[in-house]
Amino acid sequence: MFENISKSFLDLFKTIRDRGIFKKKFLKHHLDKIKTLLIDSDVSVMVVKKILQKIEKEILKSKIEESFDPSGDFIEIVRKTLLQIIGEKEFNLFDFSKRNHLIILLVGSKGSGKTTTASKIGRVLRKKYNKKVLLASTDTGRPAAFDQLKQLSEYSKVDFFEVNSKKSRSSFDLAKFSIARFKSERYDTLIVDTEGCMHTDLEKLDEIQKIHKIVNPSDTFFVIDSMVGQDAIHSSRTFNKKFPLDGIILTKMDGDSRGGCALSVKEVTGKPIAFLGTGEHISLIEPFHPKKIISKILGTEHTFHIMKDMKKNFSINIKKKLFQKKSDFYKFDLEDFLEQLNYMKNIDNLKKIVRKIPYLRQSVDNLIRSDIDESLLSKMKAIIQSMTHEERKNPEIIKSSRKRRISLGSGTKVQEINFLLKRFQEVKKMMNNFKKNKKFFNFF
Numbered sequence: 001m002f003e004n005i006s007k008s009f010l011d012l013f014k015t016i017r018d019r020g021i022f023k024k025k026f027l028k029h030h031l032d033k034i035k036t037l038l039i040d041s042d043v044s045v046m047v048v049k050k051i052l053q054k055i056e057k058e059i060l061k062s063k064i065e066e067s068f069d070p071s072g073d074f075i076e077i078v079r080k081t082l083l084q085i086i087g088e089k090e091f092n093l094f095d096f097s098k099r100n101h102l103i104i105l106l107v108g109s110k111g112s113g114k115t116t117t118a119s120k121i122g123r124v125l126r127k128k129y130n131k132k133v134l135l136a137s138t139d140t141g142r143p144a145a146f147d148q149l150k151q152l153s154e155y156s157k158v159d160f161f162e163v164n165s166k167k168s169r170s171s172f173d174l175a176k177f178s179i180a181r182f183k184s185e186r187y188d189t190l191i192v193d194t195e196g197c198m199h200t201d202l203e204k205l206d207e208i209q210k211i212h213k214i215v216n217p218s219d220t221f222f223v224i225d226s227m228v229g230q231d232a233i234h235s236s237r238t239f240n241k242k243f244p245l246d247g248i249i250l251t252k253m254d255g256d257s258r259g260g261c262a263l264s265v266k267e268v269t270g271k272p273i274a275f276l277g278t279g280e281h282i283s284l285i286e287p288f289h290p291k292k293i294i295s296k297i298l299g300t301e302h303t304f305h306i307m308k309d310m311k312k313n314f315s316i317n318i319k320k321k322l323f324q325k326k327s328d329f330y331k332f333d334l335e336d337f338l339e340q341l342n343y344m345k346n347i348d349n350l351k352k353i354v355r356k357i358p359y360l361r362q363s364v365d366n367l368i369r370s371d372i373d374e375s376l377l378s379k380m381k382a383i384i385q386s387m388t389h390e391e392r393k394n395p396e397i398i399k400s401s402r403k404r405r406i407s408l409g410s411g412t413k414v415q416e417i418n419f420l421l422k423r424f425q426e427v428k429k430m431m432n433n434f435k436k437n438k439k440f441f442n443f444f
Contacts, residue, residue, distance in 0.1 A: 005260070006299035008037035009078075013071055013298075022070035027059055034078070042260030044233040047085065047267045054081045075298065082294050086266050090289060091247050091274040093121075093219060094129060102131075102189040103182070105215050107208055107243055108223035109235055110196035113251035113277055115145065117223050118193045119152035120277065120285040126158050131188040136161035136178035138171040138211050139195040141204075149193055155282050159187070171195065171207065175214040192217070199238035209242060219246045221274060226250045226261045233264050240269040247274035250288075254279045262293065332428045334392040338384045340427070341377055379412050380420050386410040395421060 012033050016022060031052050038048045058077045067073045093102070104121065106114040118135055125131040135153045139145035146162070153160035161178045163169055169177075175192065182190040192215050197204035212220065222239045224232060239245065248265050253276045266273055273288040384392060386409035391398055398406070403417050410417075 005037060005041040005297055008040070009297065010299040012037070013075055016074055017071035022064045022067070022074060024060065024065060027056065030074075031056060038260065038263075042229040042232070042264070044230060044260075044264040044268070046233070047264050050267065051081055051085060051263075054084065075300065079294055079298060079300075082263065082297065083290060085263055086290050086294060087272050088290055089272060090287065091272040092287075093247075093274060094125070096129070099218065100188065102219060103179075103215060103217045104189065104191045105194065105212055105217035105220045106192065106223050106249075107194050107212075107220065107239060108196060109198055109225070109228075112196060112223045112225045114196060114223045115139075115149050115193050116152065116280065116282070117221075117249055117251060117275070117277055117285070118149065118191045119156045119158070120282050121275070122153070122158040122189070122191055123156035123282050124285065125189050126156065132186070133158040133189045133191065134161055134178070134182055134185075134187045135159065135191050135193070136174065136182075137193045138174045138178075139193060140169070140171050140174070141195045145193070145195070152282065171211055172214060175211045179215060190215075199235040205238070205242050212243060220244060221247050221249050222265075222269070222271070223249045223251060224261065224265060226253050228261065230264075232261045233268050236265045236268050240271065245269060245271045247272050249273075249275045249277065251277035253277060254284070334384050334387065334395050334424060337424050337427060338381060338392070341381050341384075379410070379416055380423075382410040383412055383417055383420050395424060 012030065016030070034055065035048055035052055038051065039045065043051075055077060058081065059074070062073065062077065064070050064073045064077075102125075104118075106118055108114050115137070122133040122135055125133050133156075135149055135156075135158055137145050137149045150160045150162065161174075161181055163174065163177060171194075178190060178192060181187075192211075194208050194211060195204065197208065199205075220243050222236065222243070222245050224236060228235070236248075248269065248271055250262060250265070250273060262273060273290075276286050276288055276293075278284045278286060383406060386406045387398070391402060391406075398417075398421065403414050406412075406417055407414050
């Protein structure tokens, strides 16, 4: 899901990260890149323009040029912008605290997957919430519609409204009869599937509007195929005008979806995305989580879990010192370095964590270089433990004579002491940079 668009975003973020700096004079170039990848991902031109304006405004008023982590700041601005477009609030259809019964009406174009979606929602309601569900179809235009929904209802183990009489019935009669059965047999939920129609078929849309009036649903969902591309904006605008939509359901998200449909439909209708259909099987439907989807679009879906793991690998005492002294000059010394070495038993896990975060990978590279193995860590700890308290606090006083004494005390070579001091200076520089980075403190 969203593989193409996420790869494009990651390539852009990598370009900024590799430069190590962000100059606002190159902003137009970066915005052009975002414009191209969004349009290629089927985001409507109108929505792309709005996204770019928001990103530009936020960057121009930010201090990204002074940031220790410009790539991370840039990602955060893009993430917040896309989240504003797609909507931060999650749609909760299954909140039964204020209502006991649901009447759901599904509308949409032909082939959008309404019938399968009806059975999927019914299955979730029965299996997870123990609700008594009735499926009904008013689709008289497609001969196989009733048989399909009946078969799917059997798979989902929910009831299907079937007219006993062989006489043909109008879609209006079917709507009335399904409501009557829903009430008489005390169902918890009725899900009504309607005939698919193009947004240009005004006559059929008027017919479905009448069905909507008969059914009087508690929730009306517009079901749309996520692979329709730029046409999504036209159909969603028409259905939004014709019906009081409560939410959007995107189907076929497992296919060759470019991801832009989600951003376009939400912006055009102003209605929340409720569900994603992620496959043909009746179990493959999931609630729409905006933050999770934006992370997928940007290719950073593992970041939040990773950041929690990062915290576990960062010395608690060092964090306290950084917080306590962040208003003053913080002198990272060999006592602190020794403490960090004691935490490096989880170094392999830390490597894996950092390599998944594009905008932190370069920042902590010196701390987790592959040539620091367990035996080397032991030697480094022995060297520091052979130093006096004064030497640990003021490493700059360690000259040739002191190095020879430390070498004898730790059983190491002078070259190894030089290596440790060089590595210490690298980590000290990194820690002081972290101290200046407000985002880093907020994270911990």
